[in-house]
Amino acid sequence: MKKNIILILLAIVMISCGKNLIIEEESGLMFTSKDDTVIVGDKPVLYNDSLRGFNVNNLLEFTLTDDKKLQLKNFLPHTFKDLTLYAYVKDTNKRFKIAYFDKIEAFKIAKYSFSKLVYMRVSKDRINKENIKFEVESSDSMFAKIKQITIPTRFSFGIFGTWDKDLNTHTNRWGWERLYAKDARDYMPLVANIAYALSSNRLKKDVLNAPFDFSNECKHNSDGTLPKGCKKLDRNDIIKKFTNVNYIYLGLPTRAEGLGGGKNFGLKRKYINNPNNVFYKYDLDGMENDRHIRYPLEVFAHEFSHICGYGHKGNMAYIGQYIYPDGPNGKKRLAGMSSLIGYLYQDMLKTKELPFTSHPNKN
């Protein structure tokens, strides 16, 4: 009951700070346990791409719906502050302020209709997806970070089997366990971090400047060279593959530590919900000396390489065997793509560059 009063109050605040918008549906939150139980079509809301799928380069989403309403979705466990929403009208090449939000709660979802004030500026027939683009300006530092995510990947949460309405669970999901809304809440900050790291210039620089070659065919010799006749990969092509994955279904594997291939990708639950592993804690010593400590990052990079189409024979999915002596800070590093990505992520954690430098759901 108290929650409802808060939601109504919030809705009133929203209306009063933006007279251009009228709240249409009760505003609420995504990734609550309701997403596990409410069925839309033939499956729970959580697995519905149009309701809970997201483009990782648009984690705070303002879209025009088919019925000409404004849909807001905040896919992150972060409350954004101080946002101004503009509508850019293509046929007049002008934009105008639609609303000011002093805050947008973590995982908030809301739908608004436009008031007469909007229709005075742009007639109803000119409000369509081609003619109207929404633009946001904000002083929130998280907003600045997510704007730097440029990779085009769309994600949704996978069933990996068949949904059985009567049993209220999915069947035939070999190797995958059921992913719940609480798992989605754990995945979101990690996906934002990974997408940020993959979008960075640092990734391009590290791949182009790596003091070893990349191969999808064979292991390196002990001196770091590739065996005679072994084809080395074009570095720009590697960058292209890692930054142009178009679709991923997220899941939770059970038998393997991680699974990746085709459109399916997942890490075991214990890796995504742990606030003390290398996804959220900087640990250079552990990364270099303890396989178990670096494992979450290694498994992620391994499976992501599979998504990009690389196999097990070279140093693309594996961390690499040959140790090269001239890594950053004079340290010894393993000469493989997983190692490169692991250290890139850790360095960005150390400098607090990543969107989430601690696990937001575990504080």
Ligand SMILES: [Zn+2]
């Ligand atoms: Zn593998």
